[in-house]
Every structure is written in structure tokens, then in C-alpha cells.
Amino acid sequence: MKARLTTPGARSRLRTRLLAHYDREARDLPWRGETDPYRIWVSEVMLQQTRVETVTRYYGPWLRQFPDVESLADASEDRVLKAWEGLGYYRRARSLHRAAAVVRDRHGGVVPSDPAGLLDLPGVGAYTAGAVASIAFGVVTPAVDGNVKRVLSRLYDEPKPTPRWLEERAAELVEPRRPGDWNQALMELGATICVPRVPRCERCPVAELCAARAAGTEQDRPAAARKKPARVLRISVALLYADDRLLLHRRPSDGLLGGMWAFPEGDVDEVAGRVGARLVGDVTALDEVRHRFTHIDATYLPAASRVDSTPTPPDDHRWVALRDVEGLALPVAQQRILGQWTSSRESEGA
DNA sequence: AAATCGGGGTG
DNA sequence: CACCCAGATTT
Structure with missing residues (x-):
């Protein structure tokens, strides 16, 4: 019963339905349709642990100040942090600043197109490397963020998905012809329909393929982690x-x-x-x-x-x-x- | 595997 | 209030 997406046919249906839904319903965001790898990189770093609505307020002003890798690499740290002020997790800004210098000095100013090259940059982890590689360069690679974790946990009714398990499931699901759109479609589903507390399954385009939905466990997937008092x-x-x-x-x-x-x-x-x-x-x-x-x-x-x-x-x-x-x-x-x-x-x- | 690292939106 | 967000890095 858990294994609804183990066959190639089932995975193919998932891709078709979810991408059709994404093409129909995707929100219009400032970086949607963007093709400049630097801009996509910036948006992905800003989006780390940060809501889309918040990032929208910073993305435009940032690009006006730092329109490309070189302008960012040449900027002072004070200017970079000022542009990041209020966004939180300030190491992201410092890492992005350092990474821009790495791209300038070691990559000829060209953002690496492969996940491995991206992973070498400060502040770029598995998610961001996968997102930039797939969205900016069409590399067939997964991008597992908090949304995708929740969506996959429910699709497979897996209460405690490990990072390894998530990477494997996400990798076999990527739509090879549209990897960037696919990864974004999965995240968009998690952000708008397959939401944390009470998912809107009645509006979900892939509800029939969801093991948690079939088992009635969707509200408990993934299992909540214990929290430590502040x-x-x-x-x-x-x-x-x-x-x-x-x-x-x-x-x-x-x-x-x-x-x-x-x-x-x-x-x-x-x-x-x-x-x-x-x-x-x-x-x-x-x-x-x-x-x-x-x-x-x-x-x-x-x-x-x-x-x-x-x-x-x-x-x-x-x-x-x-x-x-x-x-x-x-x-x-x-x-x-x-x-x-x-x-x-x-x-x-x- | 657990801790650290911001700030804000939402039920 | 609790929860968690298009996570990365260190311990």
C-alpha cells in the first residue's frame, strides 16, 4: 500500500499531472523565468529558510546594487550586510560575498553549471546546488528543500525520511526534459497545497498517487521533530x-x-x-x-x-x-x- | 545526529 | 503561544 510510486508508470503520471498543474497555477515571482545564473543563485540563497514574500522585498534592491558577480565581489562587506539587513542568517550574505570572489577569481566570473562546482562555493549546500544547476542550467538533478521533504514524506507515507532516502526518491522523480520546472513544481506544491498542518488535498493534482492520503496519515507526515526550549x-x-x-x-x-x-x-x-x-x-x-x-x-x-x-x-x-x-x-x-x-x-x- | 544561526507569517 | 519557512555549517 505504501508503494504507489515504485513503478515507472506511476512516476510518469505524477510528473505529467504535477507539471500540468504548475504550468497552470504557478505564482508570478520576480525570479520566475529568470535565466541569469547569478540572479537565480541570489534568489535561492535568499530563500534559504525564508518565505517567498519576504525575499520579494529584498531581491530587486539587491540586484540594483549588485547586478552581477563582479559588482558583488568588489563590494565592501558593510554594503553587502546592509543590503541583507533584516533578512536574518547573516552568514548567508557573508558567504555569498565570499563565493562571488571565488567565482570571479577561480571560474573566470562564470557561475559553475554543475552541482559539484556549485557545492564548492561557500553557502551552497545540496539544495542550492541542485536548484541552481537544474533551474539555471537544465541539469537533471534534484533539489530537496523543506517543501519537497514534506511532499515526498506524504507521497510515500514515510514518517521519518532520511536525507539519503529523500535524495534517492527525488532523483528518480526528476522530469529529465524540464528538471528546473519539475523541482519548482514540487516546491510550489508544498508551499501552496501540500502545506504543513492541514494540507488541501481536495485541490491536489496528485492526491490519487499519495500514500499518506490513502492511509489518512497526511497530517502526521513527516513526523514532528522535538523542539528544544530557547x-x-x-x-x-x-x-x-x-x-x-x-x-x-x-x-x-x-x-x-x-x-x-x-x-x-x-x-x-x-x-x-x-x-x-x-x-x-x-x-x-x-x-x-x-x-x-x-x-x-x-x-x-x-x-x-x-x-x-x-x-x-x-x-x-x-x-x-x-x-x-x-x-x-x-x-x-x-x-x-x-x-x-x-x-x-x-x-x-x- | 544535534546545535547554531534571524526574522516574520500564520493558525 | 507554537510552528516552520525554496538550509548551510559546525560539532
Whole structure:
């Protein structure tokens, strides 16, 4: 009963029906029909763990700033991170930046067309290599993302599909004449019909071929992974200012929010000591800012104080004129902290 | 195999 | 609130 798609005939019917549905119903997305490998690559990296609707807001502006591999490779990391600001998983931006330099220096500026060459690039894993190779170059290779995992888990009624199993099933299903469209059709099905909680089987073009549908187990496929509770963190941050300049800190490349700018962590006197400035006047405690990352429940405790001078700080710190702060790449939580300070100053001046 | 790494949309 | 998204990388 589980084995509905084990025969070539059944797989052929699946391809025909799903591609027909895709040709009829596919959403009109900014990168649909795109043929430039660089642009397809950019869209796939942005789409990693990120909704289509979110990526749509970043894709166009990114291409205006970095229209090709060379312009991206030549850009500063600050510009690249600024263009990525708010998208999250900032290592993706840093990896894409590095990869552009690799393509320029080792591939003559031409994006590799084979999955192996793509896999060598920073930030390109099995999914992205398969997606770019199939969509941009017509290579007959699968692309297994979260959607495809769910769709295959249901089609075969497999509760706990392993990466190996998924690659094998996906590989034997690829439509050899239209591999890119096929992979996108499978993902589109998962995104619009074969959705996580309550799938819309009544609208599914391949429901008759679905083993989970036949068994009534579609809502339990794939089996839910156990979740670990988020770490709870309380983080003191210091807003030190003199005249119209604010002290900011560039976070280390590795780890959380790597390479992004942020207010220095620690109490105001401690941070002032770190940069060799002296506090002047009262310390203002600002409202807490709670920010939940996927795995961290952070509460920022911001405090602001004027300082008497802006001595040359350590390399990873910078005194930034207020009007220049918006030019730096700040994580969402830091923007909210800045907003607290700004509003507290306004209410004081009023 | 499990942890790390953002942010936001959705029921 | 929980869940999870066109995942990659490290441990």
C-alpha cells in the first residue's frame, strides 16, 4: 500500500499531472523565468529558510546594487550586510560575498553549471546546488528543500525520511526534459497545497498517487521533530554618546549576528572604561527590548549616558554620527533599541 | 545526529 | 503561544 510510486508508470503520471498543474497555477515571482545564473543563485540563497514574500522585498534592491558577480565581489562587506539587513542568517550574505570572489577569481566570473562546482562555493549546500544547476542550467538533478521533504514524506507515507532516502526518491522523480520546472513544481506544491498542518488535498493534482492520503496519515507526515526550549538571556547594552555621536560595536564574524553592528554589551561604566571615556551626567535606563530569535529568548536592558569625549576606540568599535547610523547594518533588535533612545530624547526635549 | 544561526507569517 | 519557512555549517 505504501508503494504507489515504485513503478515507472506511476512516476510518469505524477510528473505529467504535477507539471500540468504548475504550468497552470504557478505564482508570478520576480525570479520566475529568470535565466541569469547569478540572479537565480541570489534568489535561492535568499530563500534559504525564508518565505517567498519576504525575499520579494529584498531581491530587486539587491540586484540594483549588485547586478552581477563582479559588482558583488568588489563590494565592501558593510554594503553587502546592509543590503541583507533584516533578512536574518547573516552568514548567508557573508558567504555569498565570499563565493562571488571565488567565482570571479577561480571560474573566470562564470557561475559553475554543475552541482559539484556549485557545492564548492561557500553557502551552497545540496539544495542550492541542485536548484541552481537544474533551474539555471537544465541539469537533471534534484533539489530537496523543506517543501519537497514534506511532499515526498506524504507521497510515500514515510514518517521519518532520511536525507539519503529523500535524495534517492527525488532523483528518480526528476522530469529529465524540464528538471528546473519539475523541482519548482514540487516546491510550489508544498508551499501552496501540500502545506504543513492541514494540507488541501481536495485541490491536489496528485492526491490519487499519495500514500499518506490513502492511509489518512497526511497530517502526521513527516513526523514532528522535538523542539528544544530557547535559551533565556538578559543582555545589558550601553548607549554612550557625545555631541551627536554614538558608540557602536561590530560583532565578531563568527557566531550570532556575525559582522553586524550593535550597541556594546555591558553596563555603561564598564563600556566607557573599555573605550577610555568618562560618563557625564545621569545614566538613563531605557525600556527593555525583548527579542525572540528561534533559539534565544533575549531581553535587552539598554542604558544611555553622555560621555565627555570620543577617544579613538578599539578597532571593532566606532563613534558614529547619528545621521550615519542608518547607513550601517543593524539587526532588528538593535534598531528597536535605537528607537527607544530616540524617543526618550524627544520626550526629554519636549 | 544535534546545535547554531534571524526574522516574520500564520493558525 | 507554537510552528516552520525554496538550509548551510559546525560539532
